[in-house]
Amino acid sequence: MELILRFLHWFMQEMPSIFPNPGGRACASFFEANQFDIVLCHYLLLWVQKPIKVIREMIRITKPGGLAVIVAEPDYKARIDLPIEMEKAGAEQTASLIEQGIDPTAGRNLLAWMKKAGAVNPLLGIRVGSEYQGDEFVHFLEQESAQLVSDTGTNCGAKKNNRRCPPAPPMNPIAEQLQFLYIPTFYAIICKQ
Numbered sequence: 001m002e003l004i005l006r007f008l009h010w011f012m013q014e015m016p017s018i019f020p021n022p023g024g025r026a027c028a029s030f031f032e033a034n035q036f037d038i039v040l041c042h043y044l045l046l047w048v049q050k051p052i053k054v055i056r057e058m059i060r061i062t063k064p065g066g067l068a069v070i071v072a073e074p075d076y077k078a079r080i081d082l083p084i085e086m087e088k089a090g091a092e093q094t095a096s097l098i099e100q101g102i103d104p105t106a107g108r109n110l111l112a113w114m115k116k117a118g119a120v121n122p123l124l125g126i127r128v129g130s131e132y133q134g135d136e137f138v139h140f141l142e143q144e145s146a147q148l149v150s151d152t153g154t155n156c157g158a159k160k161n162n163r164r165c166p167p168a169p170p171m172n173p174i175a176e177q178l179q180f181l182y183i184p185t186f187y188a189i190i191c192k193q
Contacts, residue, residue, distance in 0.1 A: 026048060034063045055190075056118060079182065100151075
């Protein structure tokens with residue numbers, strides 16, 4: 001997130017005409033209506049309190065014939081963690097993210113939100129997943145383990161919100177046993193009429 005914010009700060013300084021008022025908000029931006037061919041968000045709606053307003057704003061600033069794209073919104077309540085012993089760590093991650101403010105069912109709510117926002121005939125899908133083999137699989141699992149540690153505050157060194165931090169998952173879980181993690185992640189494309 002810090003890297004993204006630094007990039008946006010640089011972009012606003014280098015191209016001030018594109019960002020005339022950096023105080024804009026996702027549910028009430030400073031952009032004029034029908035301004036962009038493509039408007040997208042990625043892992044955003046699960047964090048906002050008014051996702052319908054954000055989607056409505058995305059549609060408003062998209063040109064007719066343009067696309068409002070919701071790249072990824074997960075459904076943490078439908079996650080699958082294998083082996084079974086990893087379910088507790090997965091539940092801790094989801095609980096920690098909820099404490100931080102996410103809607104754990106954002107993905108499954110996406111179609112209803114789009115309809116309430118006025119989207120006409122949106123395309124909705126679920127990212128099936130990825131295939132990994134050998135070292136690539138080990139690398140994927142190490143990244144997921146690191147994300148779990150980050151999301152749960154395991155590396156905080158102290159109790160977080162008076163809860164005991166969960167133990168860190170092994171950094172090379174494939175060495176112990178095969179693991180599987182699947183969090184259904186929804187996407188949507190709205191072609192503005």
